[in-house]
Amino acid sequence: MSTAVITPPPGFTLDINDPKVQEAAIRIQASYRGHRSRKELREKGPPKILQPLKDVVLLEGSAAKLECRVSAFPDPFIIWSKDGKELKDGSKYRYVFEDPDVVALVVRDGVLADLGQYTVSIKNPFGVTSGSARIIVEAPAQVVKxxxxxxxxxxxxxxxxxxxxxxxxxxxxxxxxxxxxxxxxxxxxxxxxxxxxxxxxxxxxxxxxxxxxxxxxxxxxxxxxxxxxxx
CATH class of the missing domain: 2.60.40.10 (Immunoglobulins)
Structure with missing residues (x-):
């Protein structure tokens, strides 16, 4: 049985020794490995935190963002809390979901009372995990009264x-x-x-x-x- 040889289109040449061709091949392989790794991470199981929350500084009057990267399949249920009290998604606190695996909390209109420990709880049918970090509020000195x-x-x-x-x-x-x-x-x-x-x-x-x-x-x-x- 003979194997047919496919002839490149006229004017088309591909030199496998060309550094640019080799670089492109490496990028394609890396992209495939990354896709395969992401697929493996989404196997069914309890949620995992891949990149933990970090402390952030919030200037009075501005906004701050806490974020972490997670792995969870099926998609998880997210709850954010401050010093043990659940925070509702709304004008002050905004739940953010960034593709493909980042969850975040935006705290708006910062005041001194926003200082504290924030916790994200990530839950799916296979289990629950959580992580915490602090918001450190900075405000200029003031004589209030x-x-x-x-x-x-x-x-x-x-x-x-x-x-x-x-x-x-x-x-x-x-x-x-x-x-x-x-x-x-x-x-x-x-x-x-x-x-x-x-x-x-x-x-x-x-x-x-x-x-x-x-x-x-x-x-x-x-x-x-x-x-x-x-x-």
């Missing part, structure tokens, strides 16, 4: 309070007429996560003036002031 002006009697106690925010947590300082306030047995200030309080005991006429609170981190600074009058 400044202290109020006060009028006090000599010998009484003055308390000036300000609400503050910022991530990383800001440095905080108090000034009187542009001079740093030093703590002593009469004057002290406390700095919390969201507030700072300046306390002046046994107020004297020299304590009257313009009190300034300033906050600063690597993203910005802010200040506010109030006046204290002593009778």
């Amino acid at each position: 400044g202290p109020k002006n006060v009028l006090v009697v000599k010998g009484s106690t003055v308390v000036l309070k300000a609400e503050i925010s910022g991530e990383p947590p800001p440095e905080v300082g108090w000034l009187l007429d542009d001079d740093d306030i030093e703590e002593d047995d009469r004057v002290s200030y406390d700095i919390g996560d969201t507030t700072t309080v300046l306390t002046i005991k046994n107020v004297q006429p020299s304590d009257a003036g313009r009190y300034e609170i300033f906050v600063e981190n690597n993203l910005g600074m802010d200040l506010s002031f109030a006046r204290v009058e002593v009778l």
Whole structure:
């Protein structure tokens, strides 16, 4: 039995020793291997996370995206949660499915409250798997609510309070007429996560003036002031 030899079309030549031809052959083989690998990954079985979630930084007012690559066949059911509480797909949180095997969560309009641990749960009839990562929120330092002006009697106690925010947590300082306030047995200030309080005991006429609170981190600074009058 003879084997027919197919003659190339007129003007067509193929040199298997040509580097470009060899390169094209390598790309075709690699593409086939990749297709075969993807087919093998989609064999029935419990979901697998092929590329885990990574921590991301979310700037206040912007959006962040958490994503991971998964293998699951049949197609899985996806649930995203934050600090153990399920997140609903909507205007704030958006479930995203990117072909062929990437699942993602977009967090919009970032605020400090978005800081936390996020978990994706991937489930199909053969099992469930999950992965977690953190969203780290960064926001410029801010005096959310400044202290109020006060009028006090000599010998009484003055308390000036300000609400503050910022991530990383800001440095905080108090000034009187542009001079740093030093703590002593009469004057002290406390700095919390969201507030700072300046306390002046046994107020004297020299304590009257313009009190300034300033906050600063690597993203910005802010200040506010109030006046204290002593009778």
